[in-house]
Amino acid sequence: MNVVVVGSGIAGLTAALHAHELGHAVTLVTKSALGGGCTPLAQGGVAGGYGPGDGPAAHAADTISAGAGLCDPAAVDALVADGAARIAELRARGVAFDRAPGGALARGREAAHTHARILHAGGDATGAAISAALCAAVQRTPMSVRERTMLLDLIVEAGRIRGITVLRDGGAVEIRADAVILATGGAGQLYAHTTNPIETTGDGIAAALRVGAAIADLEFVQFHPTTLPGVPVFLLSEAVRGEGAVLRDSDGRRFVFDSHPDGELAPRDVVARAIAGQAARQGTPVHLDATGLGADALARRFPTIDRVTRDRGFDWSREPLPVTPAAHYLMGGVVTDRHGRTTIPGLYAAGEIARTGVHGANRLASNSLLEGAVFGARAAAALDEPWPTAAVDITPCPSPTDGTTAADADVAPEPLPPFDRAALQRLLWDEVGLRRNGSGLQRALRIVRGWAVGLPPAVDVRTYEDRNLLLVADATLRAALARPASVGAHHRDDPAPGAPTMAHPSILETA
Structure with missing residues (x-):
């Protein structure tokens, strides 16, 4: 089948390589150069290098504990069960993980891990080593690689994905496909302070929102402490x-x-x-x-x-x-099952864009590279399987749609400030950052929606990115408003008394 993979971080590269090795015709689309995005910037390592007294069960327990109880245990089990195979694959593709004196793999420990199980390459250059090895592997294949090509929209016909529209050389171009694997990363550029590169503008999440794919847990944004x-x-x-x-x-x-x-x-x-x-x-x-x-x-x-x-x-x-x-990592995103399948037939997602359920309310350190490798491979393997009747077994829950409540319905809205990206980033940093409250979230949602109404038509990369950031900002604010209790990375200064810590109170199926 013809498969389009969008994104060239660890999830996209792994998915593309596995799909190619399974006999599919693969087109790899990447917004910047091959190997761009967050993966080459990752200083941390890959969890899953188990030593004496450690193993998948302990790793799973630590993952669920860090996730504040909101992880999907089945997804966590898939992560740790496949971890050893994916680490072995990375080594086989040329990633030279660091060694301890004597030649054994060196294992480090990071926050919330009970054991030293983190593998690194080049000290603090693990992501760069992985990216280089996987890019080299892709370049040895005949797959088509389209660099500096921005995802605009998903093509849906008769309820099924049939390709994508991209911006290339200043014009919109269709790429037809039997299946699309989104691996476009998160949306760190929503925030005034972020570790993410400039191209991380939520393009894949926005495209999925526009076609009605289920999105969940956008309120869980991890802020790196240091x-x-x-x-x-x-x-x-x-x-x-x-x-x-x-x-x-x-x-x-x-x-x-x-x-x-x-x-x-x-x-x-x-x-x-x-x-x-x-x-x-x-x-x-x-x-x-x-x-x-x-x-x-x-x-x-x-x-x-x-x-x-x-x-x-x-x-x-x-x-x-x-x-x-x-702002560092988005735990939510496009809802998938344990094989990368979304709520739209033919559409898969892997890596930071995907809400697999692995991270819950707070990602355990060094699980992200592992998740990209594991679920990138799983998405590719699922290409040969019949699409199930219900790929994602989640019942959507209601979320706020107009940004108002009885408490603030009589409050006159403030004048709309001028829009530019920096203003959006400051607004979200202030109102849906490390600490949140209902009035600030409501205010930010009113402003974001006002900006979206007045946004001129997109004509180039920058304006298409602004369109996507405003849409993902809207969905993030709605998700934060829909969760009245503080949990994990979502901290409300005004938690509703006795508010339940629901697993999925903020699933969105439309923009």
């Missing part, structure tokens, strides 16, 4: 804290223990809120102190971070680094 402020934001891997670096406030105190007994190794949402809160209270930045690890160890274990921090004027072996949270 990034170095500046332009661009630079991520300081959680593995640094896993190796023993600590967080200190302006008084030198390790303050995160006030929020969680695991301190710096608490789940990311806890650490991120603790950092933001302490910085706001003291009016000064929080610092990541890695000086105890020593210059030689830092340069050897974290060569990329060592180089970038020194280029920016810091010697982190002698002085703590100022840090701030930034």
